[in-house]
Amino acid sequence: MKRGAVAVVGAAESTRMGVIPDVSQLQLNADAALNAIRDAGLKPSDIDGVATAGESPVTLAQYLNITPKWIDGTGVGGCSFLMHVRHAVAAIEAGLCTTVLISHGESGKSRVAPPAGPWPPTRSSWPGQFETPYGAVSPPTMFTVPVMRYLKTYGITREQLAMVPVVQREWAQRNPRAFFRDPITVDDVLAAKTIAYPFTILMCCPQTDGGGALILTSSERAKDMLRPPVYILGAGESTESILISQMADFSSSRAFRVSGQQAFASSGISHAEVDHLMVYDAFAHLPLYGLEDLGFCQPGEAAEFIAERNTAPGGKLPVNTNGGGLSYMHSGMYGMYALQESVRQMRGIAPAQVEGARVSVCHGVGGMFSAAATIVFSNEL
Amino acid sequence: MTTPGRMLPQPTPESAHFWEGTRLQELRLQRCRHCHEHYFPPRPFCPHCHGQDIEVVRASGKATLYSYVISQRPAPGIEAPYVLAVVELEEGPRMMTNIVDCPARPESLPLDMPLEVHFDRQSEEITLPMFRPEVKA
Numbered sequence: 001m002k003r004g005a006v007a008v009v010g011a012a013e014s015t016r017m018g019v020i021p022d023v024s025q026l027q028l029n030a031d032a033a034l035n036a037i038r039d040a041g042l043k044p045s046d047i048d049g050v051a052t053a054g055e056s057p058v059t060l061a062q063y064l065n066i067t068p069k070w071i072d073g074t075g076v077g078g079c080s081f082l083m084h085v086r087h088a089v090a091a092i093e094a095g096l097c098t099t100v101l102i103s104h105g106e107s108g109k110s111r112v113a114p115p116a117g118p119w120p121p122t123r124s125s126w127p128g129q130f131e132t133p134y135g136a137v138s139p140p141t142m143f144t145v146p147v148m149r150y151l152k153t154y155g156i157t158r159e160q161l162a163m164v165p166v167v168q169r170e171w172a173q174r175n176p177r178a179f180f181r182d183p184i185t186v187d188d189v190l191a192a193k194t195i196a197y198p199f200t201i202l203m204c205c206p207q208t209d210g211g212g213a214l215i216l217t218s219s220e221r222a223k224d225m226l227r228p229p230v231y232i233l234g235a236g237e238s239t240e241s242i243l244i245s246q247m248a249d250f251s252s253s254r255a256f257r258v259s260g261q262q263a264f265a266s267s268g269i270s271h272a273e274v275d276h277l278m279v280y281d282a283f284a285h286l287p288l289y290g291l292e293d294l295g296f297c298q299p300g301e302a303a304e305f306i307a308e309r310n311t312a313p314g315g316k317l318p319v320n321t322n323g324g325g326l327s328y329m330h331s332g333m334y335g336m337y338a339l340q341e342s343v344r345q346m347r348g349i350a351p352a353q354v355e356g357a358r359v360s361v362c363h364g365v366g367g368m369f370s371a372a373a374t375i376v377f378s379n380e381l
Numbered sequence: 382m383t384t385p386g387r388m389l390p391q392p393t394p395e396s397a398h399f400w401e402g403t404r405l406q407e408l409r410l411q412r413c414r415h416c417h418e419h420y421f422p423p424r425p426f427c428p429h430c431h432g433q434d435i436e437v438v439r440a441s442g443k444a445t446l447y448s449y450v451i452s453q454r455p456a457p458g459i460e461a462p463y464v465l466a467v468v469e470l471e472e473g474p475r476m477m478t479n480i481v482d483c484p485a486r487p488e489s490l491p492l493d494m495p496l497e498v499h500f501d502r503q504s505e506e507i508t509l510p511m512f513r514p515e516v517k518a
Binding site: 120122123124126128129130131132133134135136137138140141142144145146147148149152193194195196197198199243244245246250 | 387388389390391392393396400422447448449450451452453454456457459463465466467475476477478479487492503507509511
């Protein structure tokens with residue numbers, strides 16, 4: 001991909017975030033899409049590429065009355081939208097389309113008209129045969145299975161794991177739209193109700209409703225548009241295993257490593273240049289794996305990096321500055337909201353703005369460490 | 382002990398040997414005759430070298446505890462608390478299972494502890510392989 005050839009020119013979330021019992025999932029998606037199109041100073045008739053997950057792009061394009069020349073329905077869980085960004089960059093560069101809408105809506109908590117989801121898996125699928133029968137029935141029981149091994153491998157304690165949600169709540173305090181904003185301590189986290197040892201409820205994301213959308217076009221066109229362009233310098237994507245039990249190394253995600261390496265190589269940036277990082281955090285351990293597998297920390301050293309406040313307000317590498325999936329929102333697929341915060345930071349309009357931020361890396365996971373994608377953004381070429 | 386209500390597997394042509402095995406109280410793996418690696422889950426070709434000269438073998442049933450969570454919420458057919466674990470078989474492959482005949486407490490579940498398979502009949506067709514702490518003779 002050509003570094004910086006495509007830019008984000010529109011970005012918005014659904015009008016409301018949180019608990020929205022009176023709006024269907026499809027309408028949350030469309031609401032965000034229309035907000036983003038408006039944010040870009042465009043009309044729906046300007047859109048010729050449509051990407052979404054958790055909904056068919058056919059349905060979304062029809063609902064919005066858009067005629068697409070390019071679509072993407074890649075659905076691998078929460079990082080699907082980051083993959084859509086990477087795919088849209090390639091499509092725009094190749095001339096397959098000019099102006100792409102990537103959109104998401106999810107009635108994760110209220111369950112208003114959700115389409116048939118990936119759950120439950122069919123009995124004859126690999127998950128249905130080799131995991132579900134043993135009680136692997138929800139993300140808090142599945143996504144968390146590797147962590148006891150990670151803790152043992154590196155000698156990390158539950159107290160250190162608990163610091164992750166504590167720090168992210170500090171960021172959420174600065175965000176009026178965050179779902180959870182009250183400060184918490186390590187003691188609060190460990191004393192909270194245990195869902196699946198070693199995880200308490202405060203180490204798990206909430207379930208909320210919401211939507212978000214991005215508009216992408218060539219950087220050449222972006223120059224003349226309403227918002228300061230947020231350039232895509234590089235990107236990566238990969239997958240590992242549909243079964244959490246078959247993840248090769250429970251201390252590291254191969255999908256994270258491959259995706260991250262591609263993103264850094266294609267953008268040409270160094271770790272030192274990264275001013276802001278989003279690591280999709282459905283659960284407290286994900287930022288640990290993300291920091292290590294993306295190369296910001298050595299294996300086993302992310303917990304100390306966080307404890308030393310490097311990722312907290314005032315730290316040298318702000319992480320999950322919207323509060324993250326743990327505090328801001330989590331409808332089931334969170335990747336779009338990590339992208340939204342990276343874009344806000346690059347535009348200089350985030351509630352907890354990192355002063356002078358020029359490069360943001362946005363990293364997402366899909367399924368139970370099944371997939372990953374990484375986008376490198378900058379507000380400069 | 383049958384636990385009615387579990388979401389049970391439905392065998393496919395490629396996994397039939399495995400589920401037939403557990404029904405007969407055998408833990409079966411596949412092994413590649415070319416590269417000699419055991420592998421799981423079942424496929425009619427070796428995922429390491431993609432060779433098709435493979436055979437079904439009986440595993441020892443011995444394993445060690447690789448990782449786990451202790452769920453405090455019940456699952457269909459499973460009372461809480463239950464231990465959802467991944468074990469590493471002696472032959473190399475890992476598999477998800479439940480740890481049974483063992484207190485559902487972290488103190489009773491040190492990682493790498495030796496385990497042995499315990500077959501738990503669920504229905505006419507399906508017996509699930511679970512694991513319990515190894516009973517030393």
